[in-house]
Amino acid sequence: MRLDAHHIAAIKQLAVEQFGAGARVRLFGSRVDDAARGGDVDLLVELDTPVTEPGLASARFSVRVSRAMYGRKVDVVLAAPNLMRLPIHDVALRDGVLL
Template identity: 55%
Template sequence: MRLSPQHIRAIREVVRHECGPEARVRLFGSRLDDTRRGGDVDVLVELEQPVGRPAVLAARLSARLSRRLDGRSVDVVLSAPNLPRSAVHRMAEQQGQLL
């Protein structure tokens, strides 16, 4: 995994602050591959409660995480009972690593 312990802690803190302590976050995508360089940070935020205004929440999380991760680009995918699922959700759940 190509994230420092400080960055992992920052991701957990931001998600907990914005989504509550029950939210889980998984890292997926190129940052899991230690042989690669660069790339954005892809996270799946798993929520147990329905989300109102998911686009706003995803954008807010992405912006706050980017600031905490030294300006790195952060893509946020939300998973909640009221949101449609896609292939990205399945891939992130299968290959992603809980932070």
């Protein structure tokens, strides 16, 4: 996994601040592969409660994490009871690493 301990802690803290203590964050995509280079940060945020305005929530979290990572591009996918499950969720759950 190509994230250092400082960035992992920051991502987890930001998730708790924005989504609550029950938020779980998984890193997936190219950053999981230690042999890869570059790439954006792909995160799945799993929630047990419904999300209002998921697009806005996802964008806000992405910006906050990007700032904590000195401008690195961050893509965020939300999983919550009121949101449709898409193939990207299956990929993130199957291949992702829980932070």
